[in-house]
Amino acid sequence: MKRRYNPYTLPPWVKQIRDVGVQIIIPLTIFQGIRTVFFPTSFDVLLLGLLIILAIALRFDWI
Template identity: 65%
Template sequence: MRRRYNPYALPPWLRYCRGVTVQIIIPLTIFQGVRTIFLPTTFDVILLAILILLSVSFRLEWL
C-alpha cells in the first residue's frame, strides 16, 4: 500500500525550497511560454513542457 504524501514530514529547509519553487514556477512558465511563441527552438519547447509538468504537479500536490 502506498504511503500518503505529507509535506510536514519534510525537513524545514526542504519545505522552504518547495514553497519558493511553488511561488516562482507559474511566472517562470508564463515567461517561457511567451518566449517560446516569439523564438521557438527545440530547447525552449522542451523546457516549456518540463515547466508545465512541474506546475501541474505542484498544483495537484504530486510533488
C-alpha cells in the same frame, strides 16, 4: 516496504524551498511560453513542457 510520500514529515528547510518553488514556477512558465511563441526552438518547447508538468505537479502536491 515502500514508504509513502508525506509532505508534512519533511524538514522545514525543504518545505521552504518547495514554497519558494511554487511561487516562482508560474511566472517562469509564463515567461518561457512567451519566449517560445517568439523564438521557437526544440529546446524551448521541451523546456516549456517540463515547466508546465512541474507547475502542475507542484500545484496538486504531487511533489
